[in-house]
Amino acid sequence: MSSAFPDARTLIIAVVILTSLAIAINNPLVLAGLLAVTLLALVAAKIPLGDFVRRFKRFRWLIITLALVQSLTNPHGQIYWQWREYILLSSGGLWAALAVLLRLAVILAGVQFLNRKNYQELVTGMVQMKVPYELAYMVLLGIRFIPVFMEEFRDALTAMALRGVDLEQIPWRDKLRVYSYILMPTVAGAMVRARRIATAMEARAFRAYPQRTWLEWPRLSRWDWALITSVMAVGFGILALNWRGII
Amino acid sequence: MAFIQLEQINFRWPQGPPLLRDINLALNRQDTVALVGSNGCGKTTLGKLIMGLLSPTQGRVLLDGRPVGDYPLAQRGERVGYVFQNPEKQLFAASVADEVGFALRHRGLNSDQVEAKVEEMLALFELERRRDAFPFNLSHGEKQRLALAAVLALDPEFVLLDEPSTGLDWLRKRKLAQALEKVGQRGVGYIIISHDHGFCRQLCARTLTLEGGKLYE
Numbered sequence: 001m002s003s004a005f006p007d008a009r010t011l012i013i014a015v016v017i018l019t020s021l022a023i024a025i026n027n028p029l030v031l032a033g034l035l036a037v038t039l040l041a042l043v044a045a046k047i048p049l050g051d052f053v054r055r056f057k058r059f060r061w062l063i064i065t066l067a068l069v070q071s072l073t074n075p076h077g078q079i080y081w082q083w084r085e086y087i088l089l090s091s092g093g094l095w096a097a098l099a100v101l102l103r104l105a106v107i108l109a110g111v112q113f114l115n116r117k118n119y120q121e122l123v124t125g126m127v128q129m130k131v132p133y134e135l136a137y138m139v140l141l142g143i144r145f146i147p148v149f150m151e152e153f154r155d156a157l158t159a160m161a162l163r164g165v166d167l168e169q170i171p172w173r174d175k176l177r178v179y180s181y182i183l184m185p186t187v188a189g190a191m192v193r194a195r196r197i198a199t200a201m202e203a204r205a206f207r208a209y210p211q212r213t214w215l216e217w218p219r220l221s222r223w224d225w226a227l228i229t230s231v232m233a234v235g236f237g238i239l240a241l242n243w244r245g246i247i
Numbered sequence: 248m249a250f251i252q253l254e255q256i257n258f259r260w261p262q263g264p265p266l267l268r269d270i271n272l273a274l275n276r277q278d279t280v281a282l283v284g285s286n287g288c289g290k291t292t293l294g295k296l297i298m299g300l301l302s303p304t305q306g307r308v309l310l311d312g313r314p315v316g317d318y319p320l321a322q323r324g325e326r327v328g329y330v331f332q333n334p335e336k337q338l339f340a341a342s343v344a345d346e347v348g349f350a351l352r353h354r355g356l357n358s359d360q361v362e363a364k365v366e367e368m369l370a371l372f373e374l375e376r377r378r379d380a381f382p383f384n385l386s387h388g389e390k391q392r393l394a395l396a397a398v399l400a401l402d403p404e405f406v407l408l409d410e411p412s413t414g415l416d417w418l419r420k421r422k423l424a425q426a427l428e429k430v431g432q433r434g435v436g437y438i439i440i441s442h443d444h445g446f447c448r449q450l451c452a453r454t455l456t457l458e459g460g461k462l463y464e
Contacts, residue, residue, distance in 0.1 A: 152336075158300065159337035162324030163350035164401050169321075170353065181349070185339040188383050192335075 008117045008125025010224045017235035018110035022103045024239055028095060030247050031102035038109045047116060052109050063104050067097035119144060124216060133212065141197070145190065152189045156182040248312050249273035250405060250436075251297060251327070256306035258292060266292060268460040270306070276404055279431055280438040281447030284457035290440045291332060293457065294409050297438075298329050328398035332409040332440075334390040337397070338382040343374055346382050347397050354401075368396040372426050388419030392426055399430060406430065406437040412446045424449055 006014075018038060025031055042049060056063070074096035075087030082088060114122060119140055126136035160182060161167065167178060220228075241247045256270040266289045274280060284290050295301040296308055299315035308315045315323060331337050340346040348365045356364070369375045372392040377385060382393060391411055398406060411427075412420050420443075427450050430437060441447050447454060456463045 155336045156339055158320065159331065160339065161320040162298070162329050162337070163397065164321050164325040165350055165353045166319055166321035168319075174353075178353075181339045184341065185335070185383075189335060192383070 005221050005223045006116070006227060007218055007220050007224045008121045009129055009220065010227050011113045011117060012122070012125055012129065013228050014231050015110050015113055017231055019107050021235055021238055022106035022110070025103075025242050025247070026096075026099050027242075027247060028098040028102055030238075030242075031099060031106060035102055035106050035109065038106055042109060042112055045113065045116065047112050051115065052112050055108050055112075056105060059104070059108070063101060066104070067100050070096040070100045121216075121218075124214060124218070128217070134207070145194075148193070149186065149190055152186045153182065156185045159185075250276045250311060252309040252312075253297070254307050254309070256293075256296060256303045256308065258289070258296060258301070258303050265304075265460055267296075267303075267457075267462075270462045272455070272462060274405070274436070274438060276436050277431075277434055278436040278438070278453060279451045280436075280453045280455060281444075281451035282438055282440045282455045282457060283442055283444060283447060285442065288457045289460065290442075290457055291409055293462075294329075294407055294438075294440050297407060298327060299323055324403075325401055326404050328401060328403035328406040330391075330394050330398055330406065330408040330411060332413070334387075334394035335383065337394050338390065340382060342379050343382055343385070343393055344369065344378040346393055347400050349397070350401055364400055368400045371399075371429055372396040373422065386419070387414045388416075388423065391415065391419075391423055395423075395426060395430075399435070403435065406435060407440070408437060409440045410442075411439060412441060412443045420446060 018034070021034060022031065025034070039049065039052075042052065071089065071093035074093045075090045076093075077091035077095070079087055080089040080091070080094075087093070117125070123133070123136050123140055126139075127133050157167070160178065165178065167175065170178065238247070251272075251274040253270055253272040256267055256272075257265065258267040259265045270293070282290055282293065292301060296303055297315070299308065299310075299318070299320075302316070310318060310323065310326065318326070338346055340349050344365050347368045348361045351361045351364055365378075366375075369378055372395060374389065374393060374396060377389060382390065385393060395406075395408070395411070408427075411423060415423060424446065427437065427439075431450070439447055439451060453464065
């Protein structure tokens with residue numbers, strides 16, 4: 001049975017290659033090109049860019065912090081700002097910060113391709129790529145849990161504020177103690193939920209037999225093969241040029 | 248002027264059909280009110296609108312004459328206690344006694360005052376024997392009572408309870424009802440969001456029904 005184009009495996013391979021390129025390449029100009037191609041591909045695949053923008057906004061503080069750290073730890077080139085012997089801003093630092101920003105943008109945009117497939121299609125795709133079923137299932141379950149975990153954290157913050165504790169008003173030393181309180185329901189809630197899911201899965205005979213029956217076992221279409229081949233050829237080509245120092 | 252006032256409230260989720268339409272409601276400090284309706288009719292949403300946790304698409308919610316959003320969340324929580332549908336979501340301390348005393352310690356009360364209030368609340372909700380227990384290990388009914396005790400420890404002027412009787416057997420329901428009767432006797436009004444008509448009839452002087460997005464009394 002042939003699945004709707006593109007197959008989950010095609011998307012997984014494309015995302016792996018895209019993220020590998022984003023990690024391997026340090027040149028901001030090449031990364032900017034990679035981001036532009038990724039965004040165009042998202043538009044072509046009719047995946048709303050709004051999701052990418054929202055995700056980027058959500059991680060903005062982490063991204064800004066990483067960019068600042070990169071800027072401070074790469075003090076070379078033209079110096080723009082110096083305090084005593086410490087170089088705070090330099091062209092090398094800015095270049096490195098820009099590379100981090102673009103790298104994370106490419107990764108966040110690339111992951112959006114997986115939104116085209118549901119969770120079961122992705123598990124099937126990973127198993128077809130010889131990833132052990134339990135591992136594929138656990139990875140995707142883990143990813144699915146991240147928003148749940150974040151929601152629990154937000155709920156705990158709201159619950160605490162509704163008890164009259166204004167986190168913005170309390171001193172820093174107390175703030176740390178209060179945050180340790182918030183971790184308790186979040187972690188306990190996640191553990192309770194994980195235990196319930198494990199029980200429910202076992203009750204439905206998860207791993208009871210060595211072989212599984214698959215409702216759908218899609219085959220790659222010619223278009224999938226064409227896309228995989230081109231993505232791999234372009235990806236490895238760029239990596240080779242990068243390793244040789246041409247780009 | 249009512250303590251809580253809802254004026255021409257309309258609400259819809261993004262890309263969703265209208266959930267609440269032209270809702271007007273006035274709640275006084277000592278009112279005991281039941282908000283009933285079938286599953287998914289918007290009772291919890293209306294509760295969250297009252298608390299200012301959601302913003303209406305149209306209309307406004309006033310708390311003591313001021314838009315509810317003008318109060319910081321912590322101040323809202325001090326004035327209107329909110330007991331979540333799932334009590335586990337609002338328990339975060341390592342022991343029952345710590346759970347009740349948590350917010351009091353952040354109000355600048357000394358330890359004797361906190362201890363006295365904790366004892367009073369544990370006695371009121373029959374949780375004395377569980378004072379050192381880990382809140383997550385309590386039964387559902389005990390968790391409900393603990394959440395209520397922790398909220399009432401702040402001496403709110405009004406309490407909003409979302410589905411407090413869900414999952415409770417008759418004995419635990421009776422205990423919760425007794426606890427709520429004591430709340431009413433202390434002069435604190437409440438609104439119970441529920442589809443348990445029997446439970447509400449026993450405890451509330453007013454009944455509001457939410458149906459098709461409209462509120463009927």
